[in-house]
Amino acid sequence: QGQIAETMNMASLWKLPLIMVIENNKYGMGTSVNRSSAGPALHLRGDAYGIKNKKIDGMNVMTMAEECKEAVEYARTNGPVLLEAETYRYRGHSMSDPAKYRSRDEVNKMREERDPIETLREHLIKSKIVDADALKKIDADVRAVVADSAEFAQSSPEPDPSELYTDILIEA
Template sequence: MTTKKSTTKSGAPARRRTAKPQQYKASNDELLEFYEQMLMIRRFEEKAGQMYGMGLIGGFCHLYIGQEAVVVGIQSALKKGDSVITGYREHGHMIVSGTDPKAVMAELTGRSGGCSKGKGGSMHMFDPENGFYGGHGIVGAQVSLGTGLAFAAKYRKTDNVSVAYFGDGAANQGQVYESFNMARIWNLPVIYIIENNQYAMGTSVSRSSSEVELYRRGESFRIPGKQVDGMNVLEVRAAMDEAVKHCREGNGPFVLEMKTYRYRGHSMSDPAKYRSKEEVQKMRAEHDAIDQVKQRILDAGFKDEAELKELDKKVKAIIADAATFAQESPEPNLSELYTDVLA
């Protein structure tokens, strides 16, 4: 007896859908913390964009505006000892990992007060003391390194997990699948976070990927995956809790695809002409991660509009101090050219 396979109208095999993650039940304090962290990232990135326009930041600069719920929801599920690694859109990842915004902004301006002594700039920041093992400029390079961090955690017999962030563009890189294979064979505690902002550098996922449901990319390696609304911090946190539990219990790797959206271009030099202004405005109006949490706070009634405005003022003051510090911090001494060089 044969069973008829379900198909779409086009005749292609129908995709089984991922179960929608539960909403994390955040306390009032947690909800407020999520809101403040996302606000901190956005205000930081807005200031970084201004400083870039003023010529105070050189080189490449990739802003995280719009994607804040992803890193805030994910990092809130981690503990001390876990490791994080990502690509070059990493300012927000550093701040939520615990790096002082002053040190991040000073790194953007290439000053000695920066977290990488002013030698890394926007794309290459590190803070291993806070479990952050770098933003990496080579597309997809961090995926293999993050897998190595997971190997180290297992080798040392800890219950720590490694979180390797990468984008929808990097999802088509070959080393990603070599890493998937190795992680599954060795049962490594690594969570692969695909930040699918839908355009990579400027090409939509539908034009560049034969499999657009990126959470399924691990299936041939027997790695479970889940697709998540990356604009909803509570959904992100709930999915991350599941992935962390899976890894800490020794079940090997996990893939989370975060459907998110960046409001700015790929980098500061990208005019983003591959999408309409109406599309961006619609996403901002209907799905903005910060507005969603703000509304939850107001609906719950434990903070009012005036109190949230005061919080925003406090955050803006912190970022203003960071910008001042970054501009006043001296440039690195020439002798720094010869430090941190490995042979």
């Protein structure tokens, strides 16, 4: 089961314009990356395959946009790129995960200091791209779309079983 190693190897050999992103939310299920990986700098795994790699701030929307743009430009001409986006998972791994392997203080600190939505909101207002009232309207509009979509999904009939594989594979 070496899909990642095989993918990185072939992408490098064939100089494929591929961007691979490791979403490092610091925990694999309930174990921290530092306790489960002998090499916690995950982006450096690209070195073994000659793949350009970089660790980036996955909690900053503007940084992500800039770094991904650079990665696309590089990959189109030179081949694969591996990005490790350092982020944070506020909740457990699944509904059955109470996330007791970290403190509430840790989660609250990340929310208060590094929340990507709040950071972007502050950037947009500070840069005078949009004002707080416009953001409130956008938020209300998005919430309405989500509520309408959920209502549509819940009130729609179950799909016909013959549709199970529709639009999953494009046959050449």
